[in-house]
Amino acid sequence: MPALKIRPVSSAVGAEVLGVDVKNLTDGEFDAVRDAYRTHGVLFFREQALSPEQHIAFAERFGDINVNRFFTPVDGHPRIAEVRKEKDQKINIGGGWHTDHSYDQVPAMGSMLLAREVPESGGDTLFAGMGAAYDALSDGLKETLEPLRGVHSSRHVFGNKGKATEAMEGRIGNAEAATQDAVHPLVARHPDTGRKLLYVNPGFTIGIDGWSPLEAKALLDFLYQHAQRPEFSYRFQWQPGSIAFWDNRATWHYALNDYHGQFRLMHRITLEGQPLH
Ligand code: OGA
Ligand code: MN
Numbered sequence: 001m002p003a004l005k006i007r008p009v010s011s012a013v014g015a016e017v018l019g020v021d022v023k024n025l026t027d028g029e030f031d032a033v034r035d036a037y038r039t040h041g042v043l044f045f046r047e048q049a050l051s052p053e054q055h056i057a058f059a060e061r062f063g064d065i066n067v068n069r070f071f072t073p074v075d076g077h078p079r080i081a082e083v084r085k086e087k088d089q090k091i092n093i094g095g096g097w098h099t100d101h102s103y104d105q106v107p108a109m110g111s112m113l114l115a116r117e118v119p120e121s122g123g124d125t126l127f128a129g130m131g132a133a134y135d136a137l138s139d140g141l142k143e144t145l146e147p148l149r150g151v152h153s154s155r156h157v158f159g160n161k162g163k164a165t166e167a168m169e170g171r172i173g174n175a176e177a178a179t180q181d182a183v184h185p186l187v188a189r190h191p192d193t194g195r196k197l198l199y200v201n202p203g204f205t206i207g208i209d210g211w212s213p214l215e216a217k218a219l220l221d222f223l224y225q226h227a228q229r230p231e232f233s234y235r236f237q238w239q240p241g242s243i244a245f246w247d248n249r250a251t252w253h254y255a256l257n258d259y260h261g262q263f264r265l266m267h268r269i270t271l272e273g274q275p276l277h
Contacts, residue, residue, distance in 0.1 A: 004029050006036045012232040013129030013251055015040035022048050022058045022243070030061055037062075037110075038192045041250035042127045044236055045243040050114060052077045052267065059112050059269040066101070066108045066270045070154070074267055083113065083266040085259075092264075094255035097128065097228065098203025099248045100270065103154035105182045109273035112245040113266050115238040122259030124237050125244060128252040133227040134187065134198040148186040149209040150200045155181070157203065183209055188276040190249055197250055198227060199276065227252065238266075249276065 002019040009016055015036050020029055022045060037043050050058065056079060059065060067073075071081035071093075085092045101108035113125075134142070186208070188199035202224050208216040236244055246253060 004032055006032065006040075008040060009044070010129075010234040012132035012234070013040065013127050014042045014044065014234040014236070016044045016046075018046075020045070023050065023054050025058075025061070034062065037245060037247060038190070041129050041131070042234075042236075042244055042246035042253075045245070046239065047241045048114070048243050049241050050243075052080055055080065055112070055114055055267060055269060059271060062112075062271050063109060064272040066272045068101075068268075068270055071268070079269065081268040081270070083255075083268050085257075085264045087261055087263050090260070092255055092257040094125075094253065095257040096203060097126075097201060097224070097252045097254045099130075099201045099252050101248055101273075102152040102184065102199070102201055102204045103180065103182055105180065106275050107182070107184070107273050108248055109271045110245060110247045110249075111268050111270045112243060113268045115240050115242045115266050117263055117265040118238045118240060118242075119259035119262035119264055122256065122262070123264045124235050124256050126233055126235050126254040126256065127244075127246060128227055128233040128254075130197040130199065130227065130232075130250055130252065131190070131195050132232045133229075134196050136229075136232075137198075137226070142187070145186050145198075149183045150186045150205045151181060151183055151207040151209055152204045153181045153206045154204065156206065181206075184276045188249060190247075191274045191276070195250070198223060199249065200224075201252055248273070 004020050005018040007016045007018060017033060065079045067079055068081050074080040074082045083093050100111050184199055186200055188197050190197055200220055200223055205220060207213060
């Protein structure tokens with residue numbers, strides 16, 4: 001196998017990791033991969049034919065596994081969430097810009113998604129870099145955002161009558177656990193690098209602490225429009241055995257729902273994070 005190479009795929013977000021077998025990473029290779037993850041926000045690997053046990057073992061090198069309380073697990077593997085879309089299913093999981101687990105008081109560090117079966121075409125995932133999105137704001141707005149805190153929740157998505165709960169009966173469960181809200185800085189420091197990140201997302205941010213709903217909506221809408229600029233994003237095309245390993249603090253993602261009538265199956269392992277400051 002050729003030597004490990006990290007190839008950035010855009011200036012704002014993402015890098016491809018070439019020349020590695022993630023089942024057999026040396027300590028030196030692991031350090032390089034972990035550094036690249038911190039720098040680029042999402043890493044892409046190709047042709048990694050992992051068993052569920054090997055998937056777990058690779059994920060655990062980065063930290064403790066967080067079991068998502070809403071997703072249906074893979075049969076026999078309670079620590080792996082199944083991200084599945086049936087041929088006749090209309091709605092997909094993650095079909096809008098969001099970051100996972102911002103509704104938790106200690107948001108998960110990241111998720112490692114492994115493709116099992118993908119449509120012939122379609123079903124790509126978009127990623128956006130929240131460090132680049134933050135950097136591109138004016139100094140004036142950066143100063144305004146600095147003391148603000150965003151309010152995040154899972155109720156409107158995973159709770160009783162939540163969007164995902166109603167649309168994906170059977171694939172999403174445990175609605176009664178969607179009771180927690182969390183408040184995080186709107187500009188978060190990356191826990192490992194200290195980089196400033198725009199930490200709000202259209203999926204789970206429901207307001208700004210101390211602001212009226214209308215005031216918050218106006219500012220959040222602007223920030224969402226800004227962060228969605230194409231130059232902050234990258235579009236990843238899957239093959240079976242592809243892995244995307246993203247940092248929830250530093251990126252957003254968006255699962256395209258453009259493959260109706262076709263089946264798609266991914267396995268997701270989520271890793272614990274740290275409190276955000
Ligand atoms: C997720 C998610 C993206 C995809 O698993 O958190 O948003 O492309 N999935 O399936
Ligand atoms: Mn997601």
